Amino acid sequence: MKKLLHNTNQMFPVWALLFAAAAYFQPSLFNGYGGYILYLLAAIMFFMGLTLTPADFLRVFKRPDKILLGTGIQFLLMPLIAWILAKALLLGPELTVGMILVGATAGGTASNVMVYLAGGKVALSVTMTLFSSLVAVAATPILTRLYVGQSLEVPVVDMMKTLAWVILLPIFAGVVVNRLIQPFLRKHEPWLATGSMAGIVLVIAIVVSLNQSQIASLGPILALAVMLHNLAGLAAGYWGAKLLRCDERECRTIAIEVGMQNSGLAAGLAAKYFGASAALPGALFSVWHNISGALLAGHWKRVRVKDGS
Numbered sequence: 001m002k003k004l005l006h007n008t009n010q011m012f013p014v015w016a017l018l019f020a021a022a023a024y025f026q027p028s029l030f031n032g033y034g035g036y037i038l039y040l041l042a043a044i045m046f047f048m049g050l051t052l053t054p055a056d057f058l059r060v061f062k063r064p065d066k067i068l069l070g071t072g073i074q075f076l077l078m079p080l081i082a083w084i085l086a087k088a089l090l091l092g093p094e095l096t097v098g099m100i101l102v103g104a105t106a107g108g109t110a111s112n113v114m115v116y117l118a119g120g121k122v123a124l125s126v127t128m129t130l131f132s133s134l135v136a137v138a139a140t141p142i143l144t145r146l147y148v149g150q151s152l153e154v155p156v157v158d159m160m161k162t163l164a165w166v167i168l169l170p171i172f173a174g175v176v177v178n179r180l181i182q183p184f185l186r187k188h189e190p191w192l193a194t195g196s197m198a199g200i201v202l203v204i205a206i207v208v209s210l211n212q213s214q215i216a217s218l219g220p221i222l223a224l225a226v227m228l229h230n231l232a233g234l235a236a237g238y239w240g241a242k243l244l245r246c247d248e249r250e251c252r253t254i255a256i257e258v259g260m261q262n263s264g265l266a267a268g269l270a271a272k273y274f275g276a277s278a279a280l281p282g283a284l285f286s287v288w289h290n291i292s293g294a295l296l297a298g299h300w301k302r303v304r305v306k307d308g309s
Contacts (some may be wrong), residue, residue: 013290019205020287027209029201034210034276037203037268038162042170044199044264045133047167049174050185052130056200058128062240066246068127070254071135074233077101078258079143081232085225087099097274098281099225101266103233104143106132106167107166110290111260113175117297120253121304128257133171136262137163140269155273162272166265191303200286203264207283210276226284229268230292234259248305 023030061069082103086096097212107129115125141159148154178185185192208215215222239256241251 001088002235005037007137013287013294015201016204016287016290020208020283023205023208024212024215027212028034030205030209031212033206034271037206037273037279038166038272039266040203041268042166044109044196046170046174047196047199048129048133049171052171052175053128053224054175056126056130059097059123060131063124063127064123065248066254067128067131069244069246070124070237070257071132073237073254074107074132074258074272075104075135075139075143076227076234077174077240078233078261079147080212081236082229083147085229089221089225091222091225092242093151094275094278095222095281097144097152097154098266098270098278099229100144100147101140101270101278102226102263102282102285103229103259104136104140104147105266105269106136106140106262107257108260108262108289110200111256112294113193114256114293114297115253117251117294118252118256118300119303120256120300121249123238124253125257126197126251128253130171131165132257133262136207136265137167138301145304152274159269159273160203162269163265166268200264200305203267204283207276208277211280211283222280223288225285226281226288230259230285233261234292234296246260252300256293260293261285263289 079100079242080103082099083096085091091099109129111129112122114124116122137160140163141154141156144159145156147153234255238251238255240258241254246254263282263285265282267286269280270278270282
C-alpha cells in the first residue's frame with residue numbers, strides 16, 4: 001500500500017492535468033463547489049501541520065540566514081516579477097491581481113517533495129515553507145495592496161483574518177495532533193501527502209470549472225505569463241543563492257521554494273475577494289509549477305552533488 005501511495009503521489013502533475021481537463025470539458029462536475037475552496041486549503045495546511053514538530057519551528061532560529069535569504073527573495077522578487085509580466089502582457093485588473101497573489105504568497109507544500117527528489121536539503125525546505133507560510137499572513141495582503149491598490153480595492157484586514165484561519169489555525173492544530181499521535185502518523189505519512197495532493201487537485205478543478213469560458217479566450221497568453229513567472233522564480237532563487245555563496249544543495253532548495261508557490265491559496269483568496277477570473281492564474285500556476293518542478297528535480301537528481309556541497 002505504501003508503494004502504491006508513493007507512486008500515486010509522484011504522479012501529482014498528471015492528476016492535476018487530468019482533473020483540470022475534466023473540469024474544463026465538464027465544468028458542471030465541479031463549479032458548484034466554489035464555496036469550499038478555502039476549507040480545502042485549510043485542510044491542506046492541516047495536513048502540513050501534521051508533518052511538523054516544534055523542532056521545525058526552532059530551526060528557524062538556528063539557521064536564520066538561509067531561511068531569511070530564501071524568504072526575502074520570494075516575497076521581494078516574485079510579486080515584482082508578476083507585476084512586470086502582467087503589465088508587459090497587458091493583462092486586465094482581475095488577472096493582474098491573480099498574478100500578484102501568486103507572487104505574494106508562501107512556498108507551496110509540494111516543494112518539499114521536489115527538494116527531496118532534487119537532492120536538496122529537505123529540513124531547510126520544510127522550515128522555509130513553514131516560515132513563509134507564517135509571514136504570508138501579513139505579507140500577502142500588504143504586498144497585494146502595494147501593487148494593485150490603485151486599481152482595485154484590497155481588503156487588507158479581511159484578507160489577514162482569512163489567512164489566519166486558513167494558515168495559522170490549521171498548522172498549529174496539526175502540530176498539536178502530531179504531538180499526541182506521532183507514532184501513528186509516522187506509519188501513515190504517505191496518506192498525509194495524498195490528502196494534500198487531493199485537496200490541491202480539487203482546488204484546481206473547481207477554479208478551472210468556474211473559468212471555463214475565460215480559459216478558452218485567455219488561455220495562451222495567461223499560460224505564457226504563468227510559465228514565465230514560475231521559471232523566473234526558479235532562476236532567481238537559484239542564482240540569488242549562488243551570488244550569496246550558498247552551497248549547491250541550498251541553491252537547489254531555495255530555487256524550488258521560491259519558484260513553487262502556494263498557488264492554491266492564491267486562487268482561493270482571489271476567488272473570495274476579487275472574483276472567479278482572478279483565481280485563474282493561481283489554478284494554472286498550480287498545474288504548471290508541479291510539472292516544471294518535477295522536470296527540474298529529475299534533472300538535478302541525475303546531476304550528482306559532491307559531499308559537503
